[in-house]
Amino acid sequence: MDNSLYIGVDLGGTNIKAGAVSDTGRIIHEIETATEADQGPPHVLDRIAGAVRDLSASIPGDAEIGGVGIGIPGQIDVKHGLCHFAPNMKGWDELSVTPALEEKLGCPVILDNDANVAALGEYAYGAGQGSLHMLMVTLGTGVGGGLVLDGRIFRGVRDLAGEFGHMSVDYNGFVCSCGRKGCIEEYASIRGIVRMVREKLDAGAESSLRSVEKLTPREIYHDAVNGDALAIEAFERAGDYLGIAIADVANLLNIERVVVGGGVANAGDFILNAARKRVAQDALPVAAKSVEIVRAELGNSAGLVGAAYLARTAAS
Ligand SMILES: [Zn+2]
Known part of the structure; x- marks a missing residue:
């Protein structure tokens, strides 16, 4: 031993x-x-x-x-x-x-x-336990990703694999820091969610978030729990975009689990249910049925x- x-x-x-x-x-x-x-x-x-x-x-x-x-x-x-x-x-x-x-x-x-x-870590000891093919997505300042295939990190030829944040979900969308348009990082990160809320507020949307001085995912979550429609929409839209990208990964790799972590994932089912719905609609039927989207368990x-x-x- x-x-x-x-x-x-x-x-x-x-x-x-x-x-x-x-x-x-x-x-x-x-x-x-x-x-x-x-x-x-x-x-x-x-x-x-x-x-x-x-x-x-x-x-x-x-x-x-x-x-x-x-x-x-x-x-x-x-x-x-x-x-x-x-x-x-x-x-x-x-x-x-x-x-x-x-x-x-x-x-x-x-x-x-x-x-x-x-x-x-999540694969071995957290929400990925028991799965063989897993994607971890981290929603924070940016959007990170890590792929575990056949129980091992899949790194690709130059150790760059797993850059989930730079999958495009809108080819005419926002320009990402990488130069590409519509990367998921521009929609499901803190920056993306806050920007969406700000745009709607500027356009005159009714929302309890109007009185919030500094918009953060925590504030938006708080108002979403209290039923504010704009706050809920912000997370659901982020989850919907997340689902578009997950559907692509599910079709390509037939993974069985997606573990979602990072600060934004604290918004839990507001985001995850929207992602699950989108994957069920968009992915090929067998790929959609095979994949489970769950929250990370190990935090920091x-x-x-x-x-x-x-x-x-x-x-x-
Ligand atoms: Zn990018």
């Missing part, structure tokens, strides 16, 4: 979270420390290694670290442990990460994109437990 420690690291522009995770997905112990990204990559790598060492020292017993998995918001070359690009981390373009960390820590280190490790810890699972499965 492998009683080594597997550690997941959730590396963000502001904080580093590291956790030792059991083989059942339980976080045995977790620590959080500032990333201090402005002090450059060597400093951040030292801080990651320090966090992993502190974590393993805080756990009783003499288990060795079997491996460390790291999720990072950026484009990653998994095989070479290289970060191509991380928008929130200064100096991380084309940065070699894992060789330096492996030398500091004396154990295998594996790096992947944050959306991929979150998908893996999906990335951390998924990163640990990645390290554990890479070692076996």
Whole structure:
């Protein structure tokens, strides 16, 4: 039996979270420390290694670290442990990460994109359990995606697969940050939902949201629960667009589960029921019947437990 420690690291522009995770997905112990990204990559790598060492020292017993998995918001070359690009981390373009960390820590280190490790976390220990082919969609500032096919992250030829946010749902729609028109990110993200509400308010729609100073998904959800028609419409429209994109994925891959996470997913069934309805209408009948759309279960810890699972499965 492998009683080594597997550690997941959730590396963000502001904080580093590291956790030792059991083989059942339980976080045995977790620590959080500032990333201090402005002090450059060597400093951040030292801080990651320090966090992993502190974590393993805080756990009783003499288990060795079997491996460390790291999720990072950026484009990653998994095989070479290289970060191509991380928008929130200064100096991380084309940065070699894992060789330096492996030398500091004396154990295998594996790096992947944050959306991929979150998908893996939900697959292994959350709302994706029991499914073989799964898509994770994260609705937040942007729209992220991660594909688990045959129980493994599907990365594509250059580790870019799973970019669900840039599927177009309206070829004449809003221009996305990627340059394309009508990406789902422009409709089902916080920005997309708030923009829709603002446009309707500017056009004179009656709504309790008119008195809200700063529109956020939380405020819109609050008013939706209280029956405000515009607030409900905003989520339903986001869910409808989400369903258009999910129907394409269902037709292409015949996946069995879509796990929806991120802050916007707190609006729950307002969004998910609209997406389910659209998928039932749009996808091919067998594809539509095969796929279940559910809410994520692990919240912010999906990335951390998924990163640990990645390290554990890479070692076996
Ligand atoms: Zn795009």
